Amino acid sequence: MRPRRTSKFLIEPAAVATGDIAFNLIVFFLVCASSEPDSGRRQDLPSSEKTKQEQKTDNIEISLTRTRNVVTVNGDPVRFEELEGRLRRLLTGKRRPEDRVVVVRSKPDTPYEHWIEVTALVQDLGASITIQREEERTVNVGP
Amino acid sequence: MKLKRRPMKADVPSTAMGDIAFNLLIFFVILARATDDSHLQWNPAKAKQLEGVKSSRCSVLIDRNNKLYLNGREIGQSQLSQAIDDLLGQAPAGQRTVLLKVHKEATAMYYEPVIEAIAQAGGEMVHILDEKR
Numbered sequence: 501m502r503p504r505r506t507s508k509f510l511i512e513p514a515a516v517a518t519g520d521i522a523f524n525l526i527v528f529f530l531v532c533a534s535s536e537p538d539s540g541r542r543q544d545l546p547s548s549e550k551t552k553q554e555q556k557t558d559n560i561e562i563s564l565t566r567t568r569n570v571v572t573v574n575g576d577p578v579r580f581e582e583l584e585g586r587l588r589r590l591l592t593g594k595r596r597p598e599d600r601v602v603v604v605r606s607k608p609d610t611p612y613e614h615w616i617e618v619t620a621l622v623q624d625l626g627a628s629i630t631i632q633r634e635e636e637r638t639v640n641v642g643p
Numbered sequence: 644m645k646l647k648r649r650p651m652k653a654d655v656p657s658t659a660m661g662d663i664a665f666n667l668l669i670f671f672v673i674l675a676r677a678t679d680d681s682h683l684q685w686n687p688a689k690a691k692q693l694e695g696v697k698s699s700r701c702s703v704l705i706d707r708n709n710k711l712y713l714n715g716r717e718i719g720q721s722q723l724s725q726a727i728d729d730l731l732g733q734a735p736a737g738q739r740t741v742l743l744k745v746h747k748e749a750t751a752m753y754y755e756p757v758i759e760a761i762a763q764a765g766g767e768m769v770h771i772l773d774e775k776r
Contacts, residue, residue, distance in 0.1 A: 519661015606751035613688035613747040
């Protein structure tokens with residue numbers, strides 16, 4: 501009978517290759533990191549001349565403050581949970597783009613996360629946004 | 644008796660090649676980081692129905708200290724509109740995307756003038772946000 505041949509040699513990876521392995525790992529993680537896509541919400545900004553024509557005196561006006569829970573719509577305080585329903589009612593029957601402009605006024609201490617939440621809601625309802633700043637300059641944000 | 648001198652072999656050790664490549668890579672990574680804004684600290688706000696952004700001309704960021712950056716470089720509010728206008732140049736519609744990255748706790752005092760500047764420069768603004776679950 502022939503004895504079975506077993507190898508008991510210690511096999512180690514070549515130390516020369518360590519650098520190359522590290523290099524390839526770094527390239528891999530770099531590619532992974534750079535390919536991570538950004539995601540966000542688009543807000544088209546129509547020219548100010550166009551918006552001046554579109555802006556009317558009877559536009560819906562939303563006022564934002566630091567407090568998230570309460571938003572003022574046309575001067576009436578509305579709870580945030582009820583804002584969508586209120587806006588939907590106010591926009592009902594308004595079909596022309598110039599009628600669907602919502603003026604957003606923010607107190608200087610209004611946090612961005614609150615602002616984006618409200619403006620996203622307005623956009624989702626198909627309205628366009630006009631930002632009215634404290635010093636009465638307006639910026640228009642389309643749907 | 645005169646002994647013959649043995650010629651010396653002067654090769655670059657191949658072991659060092661990996662290390663050289665590694666150091667070159669780190670060098671270029673640091674160089675690249677100087678022009679993007681990935682080193683800046685900010686937390687995005689959350690929203691629903693987000694879309695992917697494929698390419699952008701420039702990126703405007705307000706960090707957690709309310710400092711303003713254009714493509715990773717600090718800039719003043721008054722210079723922003725002109726700087727964006729220069730970057731956008733004569734790019735046609737659809738290729739004028741400006742990424743807006745605002746720290747979620749930044750206040751209107753800081754982000755509203757920035758939105759205004761992007762609008763003035765004719766940028767197509769995309770708010771960079773996290774998906775709300």
